[in-house]
Amino acid sequence: MDTDVLIIGSGMGGATCAAALAPSGARITILERGERIKDTADTRDAFSIFNFGTFRNDETWDDSKGNTFNPGNYYFVGGNSKLYGAVMFRYRSKDFCALQHMGGTSPGWPISYEDFEPWYQKAEDMYEVRGSLDEDPTEPPHSGSYAFPPVPHEPAIADAARRLAGQGLTPAHLPLGVDIDAWLAGGATPWDAFPNTGDGKKDAESVGLKIALRHNSVRLETGCKVTRLLTRADGQIEGAEFIKDSGPCRIAAKTVVLSAGAVNSAALLLRSANDSFPTGLANRSDQVGRNFMNHNTHAVMSLHPFRKNPSVYQKTLCFNDFYLSGGPGGEPLGNIQLLGKITAPILASQVRLPGPAARWLAGRSIDWYLMSEDLPDPESRVTVRGDRIVLDWKRSNWEAHLHLLRRFKSILRKAGWPLVLSRAFDRTVPSHQCGTARFGTDPDKSVLDIWCRTHDHPNLFVVDASFLPNSAAVNPALTIAAQALRVADHIKQTDLAA
Numbered sequence: 001m002d003t004d005v006l007i008i009g010s011g012m013g014g015a016t017c018a019a020a021l022a023p024s025g026a027r028i029t030i031l032e033r034g035e036r037i038k039d040t041a042d043t044r045d046a047f048s049i050f051n052f053g054t055f056r057n058d059e060t061w062d063d064s065k066g067n068t069f070n071p072g073n074y075y076f077v078g079g080n081s082k083l084y085g086a087v088m089f090r091y092r093s094k095d096f097c098a099l100q101h102m103g104g105t106s107p108g109w110p111i112s113y114e115d116f117e118p119w120y121q122k123a124e125d126m127y128e129v130r131g132s133l134d135e136d137p138t139e140p141p142h143s144g145s146y147a148f149p150p151v152p153h154e155p156a157i158a159d160a161a162r163r164l165a166g167q168g169l170t171p172a173h174l175p176l177g178v179d180i181d182a183w184l185a186g187g188a189t190p191w192d193a194f195p196n197t198g199d200g201k202k203d204a205e206s207v208g209l210k211i212a213l214r215h216n217s218v219r220l221e222t223g224c225k226v227t228r229l230l231t232r233a234d235g236q237i238e239g240a241e242f243i244k245d246s247g248p249c250r251i252a253a254k255t256v257v258l259s260a261g262a263v264n265s266a267a268l269l270l271r272s273a274n275d276s277f278p279t280g281l282a283n284r285s286d287q288v289g290r291n292f293m294n295h296n297t298h299a300v301m302s303l304h305p306f307r308k309n310p311s312v313y314q315k316t317l318c319f320n321d322f323y324l325s326g327g328p329g330g331e332p333l334g335n336i337q338l339l340g341k342i343t344a345p346i347l348a349s350q351v352r353l354p355g356p357a358a359r360w361l362a363g364r365s366i367d368w369y370l371m372s373e374d375l376p377d378p379e380s381r382v383t384v385r386g387d388r389i390v391l392d393w394k395r396s397n398w399e400a401h402l403h404l405l406r407r408f409k410s411i412l413r414k415a416g417w418p419l420v421l422s423r424a425f426d427r428t429v430p431s432h433q434c435g436t437a438r439f440g441t442d443p444d445k446s447v448l449d450i451w452c453r454t455h456d457h458p459n460l461f462v463v464d465a466s467f468l469p470n471s472a473a474v475n476p477a478l479t480i481a482a483q484a485l486r487v488a489d490h491i492k493q494t495d496l497a498a
């Protein structure tokens with residue numbers, strides 16, 4: 001089997017890249033370890049999803065202390081975006097520059113917001129993002145407008161927006177890749193952390209792959225777990241080994257795009273070590289797997305005992321008043337947005353509570369998601385031990401996150417929610433993982449050049465969350481998609497033009 005372009009992984013990076021490369025006519029093969037999610041009753045059953053973990057993978061990783069855990073990542077066609085909250089934020093323009101935080105300095109990008117902006121616009125158009133440009137003062141300049149109006153607030157959320165505005169905040173509609181009518185036609189549930197099987201959620205399968213697979217030159221092979229990349233004597237990548245139906249297979253490729261997600265892409269590069277590259281591929285800088293970041297996150301429930309929240313989906317509101325300032329010395333604190341509605345089965349899966357107590361709380365709560373930047377640290381890293389993945393996440397900037405939490409709780413109480421509960425998200429859920437193969441101009445300090453081509457192997461690109469030099473404090477998917485479009489355009493002009 002051989003191909004012009006081999007893409008490993010069909011998540012946000014891989015599928016979007018495939019969509020943009022497909023019109024070139026090049027033979028493109030996408031190898032994906034997972035299968036398509038089937039449209040069963042489980043996909044809208046909160047108990048099945050959150051209690052039984054029906055869609056979770058069965059893999060285990062180790063932490064630095066040797067404890068084993070099951071990571072909250074999803075291996076399906078479409079990757080993690082199948083269960084994502086579809087929040088499609090742009091990084092704020094200041095995220096592209098070095099920025100001082102309470103816990104250290106965020107390094108900024110090797111390219112400017114202005115350079116990157118056209119790709120954000122294309123990604124928003126492709127993923128049919130719904131939003132509003134005139135509400136959030138931190139919204140960076142857009143060269144176009146959103147093609148659709150924002151997903152409407154439900155009445156309890158419109159009331160929450162008014163209460164927060166009364167406290168001097170500037171609530172805005174979340175930018176969302178959700179067709180709300182199509183989503184609700186499949187069942188009256190939230191979409192955040194629920195798998196998508198139709199067109200309601202604009203994810204890597206329902207958008208990116210759908211576009212790519214309209215072209216006969218694109219082939220998707222599911223159930224194919226890539227185990228190793230192979231090199232030629234000149235350092236070029238020859239192809240990959242993978243396992244399908246328990247049997248080993250090989251594929252040769254002229255250009256390889258690694259899009260297995262920040263942890264798996266790093267692990268694959270490290271596992272592919274050979275005599276010529278004894279510390280792993282693309283790793284002359286010793287940076288592969290380093291600078292692993294996730295976000296610092298909390299769930300917060302705000303309640304008034306006599307006010308019910310009958311919202312179904314809830315996840316439409318955010319504010320960025322503390323995104324660029326708010327710390328004791330004016331440092332950035334982070335973003336606040338709504339979670340999908342926490343219902344009684346979801347709450348009971350997280351906290352031991354009798355059914356009636358869970359129903360009482362969830363029937364009244366408005367549920368928030370607080371997110372602060374995690375800063376890059378070379379000792380925060382992915383390594384491999386034999387065939388096992390070791391994730392040693394060294395969380396940073398936590399004090400800033402706790403500041404955000406304290407400030408928000410105080411605002412919520414003043415805005416009319418006397419009861420405020422909070423809980424940090426589990427460290428075993430690296431849902432916003434990024435940064436393990438960062439891009440940059442210096443081959444000694446970065447794994448990828450500014451086009452996400454590895455410094456060490458001219459025909460190997462990494463196109464997923466790995467490239468991010470900082471995590472910012474907004475959800476990463478739109479930035480991954482925009483970079484995939486930018487890199488695909490470069491591949492077309494260079495490798496495929498030759």
Ligand SMILES: Cc1cc2nc3c(=O)[nH]c(=O)nc-3n(C[C@H](O)[C@H](O)[C@H](O)COP(=O)(O)OP(=O)(O)OC[C@H]3O[C@@H](n4cnc5c(N)ncnc54)[C@H](O)[C@@H]3O)c2cc1C
Nearest residue numbers: 009011013033079080085086087226261464465475476477
């Ligand atoms: C519950 C949840 C909610 C989220 N909500 C949001 C949100 O609202 N907004 C947002 O911006 N982000 C959100 N995220 C994060 C977002 O989904 C990810 O940042 C994004 O999908 C990452 O894209 P990626 O291309 O880096 O990797 P992935 O989407 O993880 O794709 C990697 C793909 O590679 C495949 N793969 C892995 N290893 C191999 C291998 N060895 N061989 C072959 N295939 C392989 C995987 O199966 C997967 O399909 C959420 C994530 C989760 C889990």
